[in-house]
Amino acid sequence: MRNSDTPSSRLPTVLLAATFGLAATVSAQQSNDAIPRTADGRPDLSGTWDNGAGIDFVRPKQDGDSICIFGCAGGGALPLNVAAPTTPQYRPDFAARVADLDKRQVAEDPVLRCVAPGVPRIGPPDKIVQRAGEAVFLYEDVSGSFFRIVPTDGRPHPTNNEPSFLGDAVGHWEGDTLVVETVNFNDQTWLTDNGAFHTGDLRVVERLHRTADTLEWVATAHDPAVLAEPWELAKRVARLTDVEIVESPPCIDRSLEHMVDDSHHTNPR
């Protein structure tokens, strides 16, 4: 009887495994090597990032001196990475309140009054400046220019800050992923355009992972007092861009007084 487990019979399998193993190792190495790193060996997330949604998906067409932004023949603007949105699921006691706020969004949505959109509604950072021990997230938002400082040196959340629109963030590294936990929010922002209110106990965890010239951003909102389960947003992928952000001009709403019905506002970011 032929022994199928002789060294000679195992050789092709071993070679195959070795080959694939080597290929996998090389592939992983190439992937890791593609990540720019800071002096301390951490992935360098620094850069200006086109997050593929909101204002960033404008892809204008130019024809001589003429410019088309929307409504162009053949399409002038295409979204890049707008994934199917997910919806926070609320505890049954709060479903009616969310539905009511959603219906009256024009009257109630804080972001339509030019306040900071909160986290995670503000979306991925438009720019990151990173150094050993901290990362700074910068945003050129319709509501204004915003920043978030993310210490990564192991310090705990501060205990003496007033609750705020963008909260208090601290970060740590899990392998090559920067994990940012943010707490101490006020309750004056929504999670989405659709009446998704939250409490001051909101806790948001963002995970940022860079490859060569892309940045993946995943966020999860935890607010067990009102949410039936943690809400994980659809992953966003931002691309490195050479279009620098600038100071946001003043946000002064002049539209809402002219609204004649409850037509929904969608505010992609």
Add this chain to the structure above:
Amino acid sequence: MATNKLLVLAALALAAGTAAAHHSVAGQFDQAKRTTITGTISKVDWINPHVYIYMDVANEQGAVTTWRLESLPTAMLRKAGLTSEMIKGGGQKVTAAALMARNGTPNLAWLLNLTYEDGHAYTLAGE
């Protein structure tokens, strides 16, 4: 998965349609009341969430009325390479296509496009 693709397509269509206006154009402007006016642009308020463009329009008797044309957020215009000075067009005559305000506010409209006397045009929103 087909369902997911449909959802994505729906999201894309939604985003493309609504982001052009930042908010719902339908709630403020009447898509059935399109107007065309010709004049000169006297001022641009470079503000968010909507840039406002002021156009001086003279009637046959020479009386000038200033229209307020609401447009996109500043970053959209900037990323398209537009500046307030470009929109002013150096004072040359310009024709605007726009949608009138639903609540009857006179001389307030949602800007669709601008076509300048020298032939170049800026298309800012679909009709």
